[in-house]
Amino acid sequence: MELQMSNADKNLPAIGEESQVGFDEQLQELIRRGLDFDTWTSIISKIEKTYPDNIEKICSVYDSFLSEYPLCHGYWRKYAAHKAHLCTVDKVGEIFERAVQSATYCVGNFYALKSSCSFCWNNFLLFKRAMSFVGKDYLCYPLWDKYIEFESSQQQWIFLAKIYVQTLKFPTKRLCRYYDKYTSLCFEYFTVNILF
Template sequence: MVSNCPTKSPAGASNDNLELEEVISKGSLDFDEWVSLVSDIEKIYPYAAHMARSCTMEKVVEVFEQAVSAATYSVGMWVDYCSFGMSAFEDASDIRRLFKRAISFVGKDYLCHTLWDKYIHFEFSQQQWISLAHIYIQTLKFPTKKLHQYYDSFRKLLTFLEEGMTSLDNSPKESQSEPFDGEIPMTTCCNDDKTYSITKDLVDSPVGLTSSIALKKYRIIGEQLYHNACELYSKISSFEANIQRYYFDVRPLDSNQLQNWHDYLDFIELQGDFDWAVKLYERCLIVCANYPDYWTRYADFMEAKGGREIANYSLDRATKVYLKSTNDVDAARVVLIDGIKTLPHNKLLLEIPLLHVHYLQGLMDLKV
């Protein structure tokens, strides 16, 4: 492929920019030519990397904040942000807060193992055993690609703790403690505060009955969470296996991939986990952003579940960003009208942002 990119040195940046604008303004580049153009620009302007390195930390943080605001549910974006935080932030608590924030957004993504691995590496480097033990429990809460590997790590940690624990027969009895022989309610397993408390008892308690009880509770919680996650894993693995693209691309998806996303969303909607549904829809829309039916489906589902603000926001993105070109006017109009129809008539002006009303009017004017 012959490159359309100007080939002057960075010293002639002004002329290069004019040539670049001329190439882009022709509007004749296909996808592969765009890829080639970007690659050539990166070669011509090697000082861009130097500029990135010379930025202040505050500026880099600002850029990352803009990035995660635009792509909140991108695992890769959060991994990059956390990697930067590990190398740039002096206070470990700031890094830990960033990881927790990232997990809150993408912790239910099937491919979030890259973030968990980074988080585990960080806590291990800090020798924060309570946090590390708690992370191993958290990795078992949801079916991810490395669920079984995380369970193996959990088992190894249990073995390590058991080997390091003195036999109860040789430990002083604690008069206020009763032997634990029962099950942990699943409400406890899903409660971060309670599981963290049990983990803290496990690590902090002196060798004896208390630490033994904490270890049993820790084991039971992990086993129950893993069992539940495995059941979900077996149900979603076929959907995940059929996903061939994980990123936005202007090239169309084939019918099998489109149907797989619909089937996956059908399944998730029946699980009763609103947070999981939101995250899967957002993940789907990264790949299927150019397909109006996924936007309308998302808005309809959110509206039906009481998430009107999320529904309006999805319509806003659909009509302002992804479906705004002239060729997509009809599609955008359908998205907007269908979204408005789902709202009670007497609350229309209160619930739909004024931007949507103006946009609808503009679309109608274009069709006259």
């Protein structure tokens, strides 16, 4: 199986092929020569197909790629999915931490990891952390929605109201929706707990 590479990359060694040189050495040689984004994605695809159960090789490729392209949140998600499939929950959490550390203010990283690491989001402190970094972003509404969903599931109505107040401080895409939900929650809470 050969990589589909551009003409300029045809002379790169075929990573993962049987040879005298080990996998890590082949990967390091490619990195030293310099890879463009398309070549990286081709290598990742090839390794995933050739070695679907070899976590060491998958980790080597993803670690190298994500050190060059830390804002590629879809690849952080794919990496976390491989860890979830082949490793323990703790290892998936480590990927989450690395993604957040590498691109702390990237809403996409938080959202992509939210999608693949739902277990990580069952923790109030993680929501607080995520919102402290990206809560003011106009397009962070998927994270606010997940945070609201979490507090709703905990049935902590006072905390939920506080979260809605926080959402109203920033001009996010769903500002009007959050206002409507907040007023509805307040009306419902007053009606049930105060008047009756």
